[in-house]
Amino acid sequence: MQVLKLGGSVITVKDEPMTVDRENVRRLCEEVKAAWPMPLIIVHGGGSFGHPVASKYGIADGFTSERQVPGYARTHQAMVVLNSVFVDALLDLGVPSVSVTPSSFIATSDGRINAVDFWIVGRLVVRGILPVLYGDAVLDRRRGFSILSGDQLAVRLATELGASRLVFGVDVDGVFTSNPKLVPGARLIERLPLKKLEGFIEIGRALTTDVTGGMLGKVSEAMEAVEAGVEVQIVNATKRDVILKALRGEPVTGTILTR
């Protein structure tokens, strides 16, 4: 079984609120269709759907004021809308996919998932159905509510359900020595062993604020899956057929995280 995490930066237009990148969604769903049938779970991020409303109301900081309550509801609903565009696109192509709402069965504690039962998700896969989950506004046992990132969720699903591979599809070719969007000379790291990863994260935190962005969070989350023996790959989902090849286990440009 494989888990595919598709970044919000890939399936939405990041600078335009509530805008789906329809071309990328259609192409990615076609690639999933080309690899189908296979035991697969998809998790997607929020991009311009979840993030603007979540940050406007400070949902990730937890409950501090009644004024945030409508923001909690709106953040979730923004994700429902994005999710249904994605699931509809898969259904139109004949892939039997089902939306699974994370906040209806997952709570966090200080932003982290603790005990969770993924039995239903696993059974859907066994039945030949593709579950599609997403980053969501969730209830938090300590802070009231929180944002569960698609990255954390994908890692937990892969770990608990014993996936063989976890593929992160992002808008760059993988993990670079620095943010490739800001540093033109940044080099792609094709194999990143856990030991080096710790060094990389240290450097990232100490020297450049940009590395503490999306990629650092993703890589730190992914460590848990690597430790559990899941093969973790970070690849460019904006480039045609990269996700298809990754799902088929064919070699693609990207970063493989190893023990």
Ligand code: ADP
């Ligand atoms: P997504 O929304 O697709 O899950 P993010 O946007 O959160 O992903 O993270 C991917 C982004 O991380 C890249 O677009 C890039 O700008 C940024 N980034 C920061 N540091 C690095 C790095 N060292 N290597 C690759 N990408 C990096």
